[in-house]
Amino acid sequence: MTAHAPAVSMASRAEHVQRIVTPGGVTAWLVESYAVPLVALEFSLRGGAAQDPADKPGLATLLAGLLDEGAGPYDARGFHRAVDELAIHLGFGADRDSISGHLQTLAKNTDKAFALLKLALVDAHLAEADVARVRSQLVAELKRDANEPDSMAAKAFREAAFPEHPYGRPARGELSSIESLSRPDLLALQQRLFAKKDLKIAVVGAIDAQTLSEHLDATFGALATENDLADVAPITLAGVGSRQIVTLDIPQTTIRFGRPGVTKRDPDYFATVVANHILGGGSFTARLFREVREKRGMAYSVYSQLNEYDRCPMLIGAAATKNERAGEALRIIEEEVRRFAEEGPTEDELDKAKKYLIGSYALRFDTSTKIASQLVHLQMDGFEPSYLDERNGKIAAVGMEECKRAAKKLFGDGGLLVAMVGRPEGV
Structure with a gap:
């Protein structure tokens, strides 16, 4: 139901x-x-x-x-x-x-x-x-x-x-x-x-x-008043720049990549949401999709997303391609991350990303269950209900300079921690 x-x-x-x-x-x-x-x-x-x-x-x-x-x-x-x-x-x-x-x-x-x-x-x-x-x-x-x-x-x-x-x-x-x-x-x-x-x-x-x-x-009401949680130390995603290769005798290579992210309390958080959408979060309009799939036909799917554990924010992404093109696909992904960090978005990319993020937000509230889920997540993140009304305005307020600054903060030097499974060539 x-x-x-x-x-x-x-x-x-x-x-x-x-x-x-x-x-x-x-x-x-x-x-x-x-x-x-x-x-x-x-x-x-x-x-x-x-x-x-x-x-x-x-x-x-x-x-x-x-x-x-x-x-x-x-x-x-x-x-x-x-x-x-x-x-x-x-x-x-x-x-x-x-x-x-x-x-x-x-x-x-x-x-x-x-x-x-x-x-x-x-x-x-x-x-x-x-x-x-x-x-x-x-x-x-x-x-x-x-x-x-x-x-x-x-x-x-x-x-x-x-x-x-x-x-x-x-x-x-x-x-x-x-x-x-x-x-x-x-x-x-x-x-x-x-x-x-x-x-x-x-x-x-x-x-x-x-x-x-x-x-x-x-x-x-019968639950205990206090919990007894073990401390989980803050951690920054490690291994950036390294390659973890697991050999598996299959015709294609699965790629998982990531780097440190920013918290939802960071003043540039909404700008990083926009930046990630442009890089790999926007499916058919994203740079990674365009460069890896549309132009070169190397992967059916490639994406990036912001993922925030309580003690570690990060950017993660994934793709899969033929073994013989794995090295090339990874090189393109790294180049796009680095180029975005250095140059930022175009005006057209920025405008389309903001319109999509604002327009699609309503889809998170089209059923009772979705609304309840959103409200619990807000509480877990420490936000007030006012976030529901303020979020789109904060996305709309992201300008070119804010997005460029967020891209540098999020993508840094373009270095990625990469894990690959298959028989990747050219790595």
């Missing part, structure tokens, strides 16, 4: 966001809308795979995968049946810096949906049989990825970029240690991470503030 209709028509998006603080101390952002009889909730808890013990990577991913595998009076099959019978969407996931969850339900089933969410959060069984079953699924994925070029390139890149750091460890674990992940490990991590501190919640749909407040206290 997906809310395809717009959740609310917003001349000002920010003015529709209500801040809720429940009697039990749970905070949330709410956008009330009765255009469709749906309620969408997104939440995020600070502390994801980066909180895994060094010798137990994959623990947060395994924990997230088990929350809906039996809880309260339901075994795994019964819990899934209860969710499916009410057409409820309920799921959980873990990334580097957070454990998150989503809930979507028909308004008439809100009571039951919140009750199921509560069971998953505070009374998940984490039964030995379910742990073994979900762990075996992760093992199957890891075995598949062990010979999958994109996964291999991501692994080589990650290990070179973040040596001796939690970000360098595999979020889904590794074959050598995943079997050691146990129920006591999961319970210990859950106890450390599941708390009201750093809990961010956004709700969009057919529910009023009072009713939501009651549900939030009933659902999240």
